[in-house]
Amino acid sequence: MSALRPLDKLPGLNTATILLVGTEDALLQQLADSMLKADCTSELKVHLARSLPLPCSVNRPRIDLIVFVVNLHSKLSLQSVEESLCHLDAAFFLGKVAFLATGAGRDSHCSIHRNTVVKLAHTYRSPLLFCDLEIEDFRAAMAQRLVRLLQICAGHVPGVSALNLLSLMRGSENPSLEDL
């Protein structure tokens, strides 16, 4: 069970693989289904995991993008993500990692403050996305977005790389930490 490395395997032909990491299986499954329904010229593969490290597997394709899903209603989900981050090779954080926070819409159910995930994403220099995965339309829109990100990270979009993506996404989305 070694740490995942971004470039230790050869890519598959026209294939892009995303790894969704989160404790709530049902949410990951729904997001995976939505992603596979989205328009995409590349062949998609979605891997779902509860946490890292992943069990040993020789057959696993190269992972192009990892999305950590945190449910703001559950402290367990945040804790699990924080523990998983230690098992990831540093090279992944050059544009191939993103955080997705769900559940912000139902404020009364949130036991994790929004700023906690903002700080987490900032610490790991990775983009943070918010989406209420339980709502089908929002989920579909986010799925489409993730598919585009995945294609870029897999190198299927000419002229844009994962590193470019990182600086492009650092714009208005992530508030500057001085405001926190």
Next chain:
Amino acid sequence: MDETLAEFFRRTILKIPMTEMMTILKTWNFLSENQLQTVNFRQRKESIVQDLVLLCEENHASLNDAAHLDIIYTQFHRHQKIWDVFQMSKAPVSFRDAEENSVWIRIAWGTQYKKPNQYKPAYVVYYSQTPYAFTSSSRLKSNLPLLGQALTVASKHHQIVKMDLRSRYLDSLKAIVFKQYNQSFETHNCTTSLQEGSLGLDINMDSRIIHENKVEKERVQRVTQEIFGDYPQPRLEFAQYKLETKFKSDLNGGILAEREEPLRCLVKFSSPHLLEALKSLAPAGIADAPLSPLLTCIPNKGKNYFKIRDK
């Protein structure tokens, strides 16, 4: 028939939903077929009820008949009341498998000075051949010891104890105390639910989706199944834990560490179907499996009120 009795009939019949009207009237068996046929059931409900009350008057209905109708209504709508469970004992304790020998008792409380209040009765369901009785929560708590005594004497037991078990769902309470909940009932969805994984997702999974932690998922399913079984869980709405324990801390010092008095704290879990919700926690990834035995022992111990103290 006097005014108050007629009014009581009117209100009792008015409570009955139209969809159940015929069934309940037939079960009551007080008005004959011919009489029921003379009523036009296509009118507005108030007019139907008026006609029915007139028929009751024709038959010289008494308060007993009205009470009988009220019991039948409550049997059909048993979940509208919250039931407490009592256990009686004598030495030696004898207990036999419960058949459908249940006795429904309706009690309208009165005092020396007031006539019995027909609108706030208490109900007791007693299963003969068993030491258990179920009562609907009465507003008049002071009558409870009296009721207990009456039940004990009537059923030839020596002692009555209130169990820490309470719910709206009488049939589930029955299943728990008579230990009948661990049999597979109707087949509808109990066998397929665990096989499909959590939360009723589509069993036809796309082959492009790969679960990395398959082994762990299967372990969780297995542990959940071992603890909760394959059968539908009895239905409870809440579990309450009262803690009275001294504060224990690993850190040295701290304000609460030296405190002699126990801390008091109440934790209440509520859900439309508590046990099914607990069963789905681990497969959904919200909790680790196995769950705390404090939660999983509920049907086994027949309790949903717990007091936890330091030993």
